[in-house]
Amino acid sequence: MDPDLARRLTSAEGAEALDAARAETDPDSLGAATRLRSRFDPDLAAAALDQVSLRSRAVDKIGPAGAQMMWTRDGLEQATRGPVSAWRAARLRQAGIRRVVDLGCACGADSRACLDAGLEVTAVEIDPAVAELARFNLPGARVLCGDVEALADELMAGAAATAVMLDPARRTGRGRSWRIEDIRPSWGFVRQMLAGPFTTVVKLGPGVPRELLPEGVRVDWVGHRRDLVEAALWSGTESGSGGSRHSAVLVGEDPSAPLTLLGGEPALSTGPVADHLAEPHPAVIRARAMRAAASGADVHLPAPGIAYLLAPEPVASPWLTWFRILAEMPLAEKVLRSWVREHRVGTLEIKVRGLDVDPAALRRRLRPRGPNRATFILMPTSEGARALVARRVEG
Ligand SMILES: C[S@@+](CC[C@H](N)C(=O)[O-])C[C@H]1O[C@@H](n2cnc3c(N)ncnc32)[C@H](O)[C@@H]1O
Incomplete structure (x- = not known):
């Protein structure tokens, strides 16, 4: 999506196109496309119809807020599941954090949960169109378009009770990537943030090799339903004292009270097949x-x-x-x-x-x-x- 289309989609004209798209019983049909094109230009008509199906998928993933937000296909795919975003935000609140700087916010699922938890949010996104959608999605937040690797120092200068939140993109031009060298913002930048003076939480893919995880950070292996959804790395006040610590966290009905098990156990012994x-x-x-x-x-x-x-x-x-x-x-x-x-x-x-x-x-x-x-x-x-x-x- 180009930034101009994103701006129009989030304007009064876009709201009208979205209303018309929502009124269609089958937004994917040719008839719906023809009707919308008779009232709006083809790009806006297609984008509005697209939003209807993205929003319905967003409700399944994020919860009711997903229906009020604007999405790109990639932004929705990369968005954190609603209960998991709510868990992260609750943890930050419980740690006494009042402000979060989301360095790479995409459409803003994690930031939105922080706002809902009563945190002040500054969110940064490098893609201008996505930043435009995030601005719409995060009422009350400060949303900037830019490269966090250049902006972070300025954003964090003199900040108190502030946490850094990072959820690097794991995509290249060729699709999804599992190589740490491919994440954006870069792994070097992420490590620099984790080593810095602020409470920092980083979401990484659940397949991240253990040996890549920096020493001294706390690692939560986060489960939702039967899935392992992410490795959440915490440093600063949330890392606990001394050494690395691994936990299993199962986010359930009440995201502020997940089930947690302390890990890092020595290997279990082996034995015969039992009942x-x-x-x-x-x-x-x-x-x-x-x-x-x-x-x-x-x-x-x-x-x-x-x-x-x-x-x-x-x-x-x-x-x-x-x-x-x-x-x-x-x-x-x-x-x-x-x-x-x-x-x-x-x-x-x-x-x-x-x-x-x-x-x-x-x-x-x-x-x-x-x-x-x-x-x-x-x-x-x-x-x-x-x-x-x-x-x-x-x-
Ligand atoms: C995985 S997504 C974040 C998803 C978000 N946490 C959510 O739940 O909706 C990562 C985002 O970081 C953005 N990004 C990557 N490198 C960046 C950089 N250097 N500065 C700012 N944003 C960046 C990407 O464009 C992408 O939208």
């Missing part, structure tokens, strides 16, 4: 908080580095999905195929850890047919690769 197996939430695995997730119960792993927990009985925990093990077989396709045939299994779920097996391809080769369903869990054990037949423990 029950748990799949830990991925946040627990990244934070290395598996013993804590099982409330300190006697659990072990099937093999070094294989993140399944084995125990005689399930331990109730919001972090663990438990399965009862019904049978154990060597990992041989002939054996598995006979089992599937004998038990007339038509719906087969296959979970794999630590083995080079493609579950979809294996499922096809096992030719499931019949009225029953089953779950196979494939993993290495001290006795070699095994296939376990498992049933989810409900509740």
Whole structure:
């Protein structure tokens, strides 16, 4: 989107076009496009119709505020989920922060949550069109268009009770990137902010390699529902004292009171297949908080580095999905195929850890047919690769 179109979209003329687009029962139809083009120029008509579908997706991701905001496709994709933004804002408030400087705000999902939490917000965005939309989306905030790597010193000079918030873009001209060298603002700048005197929170992709994380920062591996959504790095007053600290954080109904487990545990010991197996939430695995997730119960792993927990009985925990093990077989396709045939299994779920097996391809080769369903869990054990037949423990 060009900045001029963004300005028009956020003007009175844009509001009129949006009203007309919202009144359409099928905004993606040719009829809707024709009707809007008869009243507005083609670019504004297309942008208004686009907003209708972006806003409806934004409500799913952000919550009701998403319906009042203006989006670009990229801006919505990069936006933080609503409850997670609210958690970050609540944490900043709880730490006594009164003002946040959002260095790379995009359409402003994180900034908006800060405003909603009663924080003062200065937001900066390098893309002029996106900055225009952010200005509309963040009433009451100061929104600047510019390069934060040039502006940060000026913005932070003499500021008290101020936190820096960074959520670097992970895209290149070729699409999404996982390489730390590709993030913008640059990793060098992010590290400089983390080492600075202010409370700083940085959102990184959940796949960030652990060895890249700077020493002395606090790292929250943040889960929402069953997903690991980000690594949040905290420094300054929020980092806690001394050394690195890893936690698993599960954001739920009340974002100001997430479930938290302290991680950084030594590796669990390994042992034989037991009556029950748990799949830990991925946040627990990244934070290395598996013993804590099982409330300190006697659990072990099937093999070094294989993140399944084995125990005689399930331990109730919001972090663990438990399965009862019904049978154990060597990992041989002939054996598995006979089992599937004998038990007339038509719906087969296959979970794999630590083995080079493609579950979809294996499922096809096992030719499931019949009225029953089953779950196979494939993993290495001290006795070699095994296939376990498992049933989810409900509740
Ligand atoms: C991942 S998005 C931020 C999403 C935001 N936290 C949200 O929840 O909506 C990162 C943004 O930073 C912007 N950006 C990248 N480098 C920048 C720079 N040097 N100065 C200012 N903004 C920058 C990008 O254009 C992009 O819009």
